[in-house]
Structures are given as structure tokens and as C-alpha cells.
Amino acid sequence: MSAIRLLVLGAVRQHGRAHGYQIRNDLEFWGAHEWSNAKPGSIYHALKQLAKQGELLAHEVAPSTAGGPPRTEYELTEAGTAEYFRLLRESLVAYDQKADVLTAGVGFIVDLPRAEAVELLKERVRAIEGWRASVTEHYVPEDGPEQLGHIGEIMNLWISQADSGVEWTRGFIARIEAGAHVFSGEGDPFVGVLADGEENPYATDVRAEGDDD
């Protein structure tokens, strides 16, 4: 699954109550439209689906106070909160080599207690190493990787990505254990939402050069 549900649930939760355009702006502030599918259509679609499935509660609201069509405000239900934490934990543990889900998880990691965050990341390391072991075992049988021709280079690529994933995760664990960041229950959290009227320094294309996704 993509990162959109986690992103939308997390963004709504930070506001308490929010409409689509606010979510869209927050996610843009985080650069999420760059590294995930958090584009307008997907956001509004996710909001509607989550509401339909009982994870968000939709409030039909009178015409907008600031121009534009009438807007709908959403807030998390209990089921939505449960789903949010389930997705968050899963995003930190699972090694599915989709960078967007992990990125979203890191963005919300401080909603968990510090000890749990560390434990989940350690499980992530174990998962990657298990995956690595199963790949090398299956794809490099007795006769060595040369057999596979250039297709063996694909395995090199995967392995190199796995190893760099382990390295980054270990570094992150070390920083958290050394006291970095403010986690759940440790006082005023760092919140990446825009205050009313604050302008967004990252609103437009950050990856202007060297990229053509």
C-alpha cells in the first residue's frame, strides 16, 4: 500500500480537525508531494475513503470563510486513531523498499514513546537482515553469481540498498538513544504544521534540478 493513508491520518490528527486543503498544504510543507503520491486528487480521495470506512468523521461545513467552495472538515474516530498507529508501526518495521512509506513513518515517529521507537527500528534492522539472507541464499546457489550474467547486478543493487538501509537505521537508533528529538510524553512535541497565516518556504518544487520523476 502507498503512504497516503498514513500521511492523511497523521496530518488530520495533528490538527485535531482539518479540511482537505489544510492537509494538502501540510503535506506540501513536508515536501510529501515530492516523495509520495500526496497529490490533491489522492488526498481528497483518501479522505473520502477513510470517512466511508469509519476512520474519519466528516463534518459538512457551511461555505468557506476564505473563498472557494464549501469545505468538509474531518477528525479521527477511535478506529482511525487505532489504524493510524497500526500503519505507523508497520511503516517503521516493514522492509518493502518503498521509500515513501518509511519516510512518512519517520515523519510521525515522535507520536510513539521513545522506547517503542527504538524497538521498532531494531526490528526493522532484523527484518532487513533476514530479507538479505533469504535473497543471497536463493539467488546465489552453489555455482556463484556469474551464472546470472548482468542479471546478477540486480542482486548487487538490492543488497547494496539493504545494507545502506541497515546503516541508516542503526545511525537513527543511536541518535534516538542518545536523547535526540522529543517523543510522546516528553513535553511539547515538534509539530510540522503551518500556523495560520505563516507562509510556506518550501511550497514550490524543491527538486528543481537533477530530477525528472
Added chain:
Amino acid sequence: MSAIRLLVLGAVRQHGRAHGYQIRNDLEFWGAHEWSNAKPGSIYHALKQLAKQGELLAHEVAPSTAGGPPRTEYELTEAGTAEYFRLLRESLVAYDQKADVLTAGVGFIVDLPRAEAVELLKERVRAIEGWRASVTEHYVPEDGPEQLGHIGEIMNLWISQADSGVEWTRGFIARIEAGAHVFSGEGDPFVGVLADGEENPYATDVRAEGDDD
């Protein structure tokens, strides 16, 4: 865009003429259903789309020789060949952090001349480094990354992935320059298709453990 069009065009091209089930089997042989969206529905959809867009030529064929419904065989048109090479070159150069496109490109890289492969990979390195520079420049302004709280960790993650991408690419370039693999115009290519009747050792789930995509 996903890797499906490149995968399908490349697979059809290796056969000269192929029907959907053959493509599906080849891609499964390469493990593509694991690291990309090359699943039956997507493959057949891509074949139909590519035919509709004039990149594949569809031959309606009499009922299958080996059971099952009648099948359609496809072959590349001139436009399809051009599109194939365009997508292949793009996949090797672009840094869009979607691993599946790069993986597909590596799988077909030997369809290019050796010198061009090296040149494209060197361009890839430049692209990643350019992206890296633009990210660090934009997201770490005068006051250092601490400002961003745990959101700064997301940048760490991206940077670490970029660096490992550069390292893998450099290693690959070195191996190619040292004479590894058989490229276009250098004799019998290594072809990852199954001979008729050969069985597929990788047909079923390779990533059985340590994974829950």
C-alpha cells in the same frame, strides 16, 4: 511512471513475438512480480494499452495450442522499439528513487552498446549528485539541520540513499569498464527467457521470510 511499460516492451522484444502468458512467465522468472507491479492484470493491461498506442502490433491468433482461451500475440512496431530505448535510457539516468524502474533498466542494459551504458551511468551519478546538492542546499539553510527536529532525519535518509546509489553505480561502471557482461554488438547476448519446456526455478515466492510488503 512505473516500470511496467519498459518491462513489457523489453520482454516482447526478446521474444520477437509473444503472447501475454509468455511475458508473464518471463517477468516472473526475473522475479519482477516481487520488485515491480508486473502482475497479470497490469501486464495484460499494458499490452492492450501499448497496442492501442501503436507501440505493439496485435495478432489475433486461433485457439491456443496448449489449452486455455485463445491468445493474442504481440510484436514491437518501429515506434515501440523507439519507445523501448527511450524508456531504457531514461531508467538508467533518472534518479527518481523508485527502485523498480532502475532495476528494470539494469535488466535490459545489455541491449545498449557498452560505451553508451557507461556514459548513461556516469550521467546517473551526476544526476544523483546534483539532486543531493540541491536538497542539502534547500533544506539545510544557515541555521543547521537541528531546526527541523526529527523531520531532519528524513533528509538524512534521503541523503544516505543517494550516497549508496552513487556508490553502487560507480561499482557497476567499474565492472563494465573492466569488461564484465556481454553488450550489444559483442556476440551472443545473455538472455533471461525460458526455453520452451525449461522449468522456472524461481517461479514462487522468493522473499518468503522477512518481508511483508
Added chain:
DNA sequence: AGTAGTCTAGTCAAAGTTGAATAGAAGGGT
């Protein structure tokens, strides 16, 4: 006071993706 531009907010059709369902033929056992 008209109007061009921009900001707010959301909708829509077209395309892509998924997993399950369908259906014919061959093989193998009882």
C-alpha cells in the same frame, strides 16, 4: 467601479493497479 490575477477548495474523467474469477485442455489415479 471594472477587471485581471491569484488564492482557496474541491471535482472529475481517464488511466493504472490489484487480486480474484473464468474457462479450456491435459494428465493421473481409481
Added chain:
DNA sequence: ACCCTTCTATTCAACTTTGACTAGACTACT
């Protein structure tokens, strides 16, 4: 002879994603 499973090959409905489009309201300028 019959049934059950497996292999071949594809289709389908449901869902997701995308990018362009719509449309109201404010704002700055002539």
C-alpha cells in the same frame, strides 16, 4: 469412464492515482 487437479491464458470489477479543470472570493491596479 469419471473426477480431480494442474497448467494455460485471459478477463473483470473494484479501487487508486493523476493532472487538468471548475468556481467562488479577495486584492491590486487602472
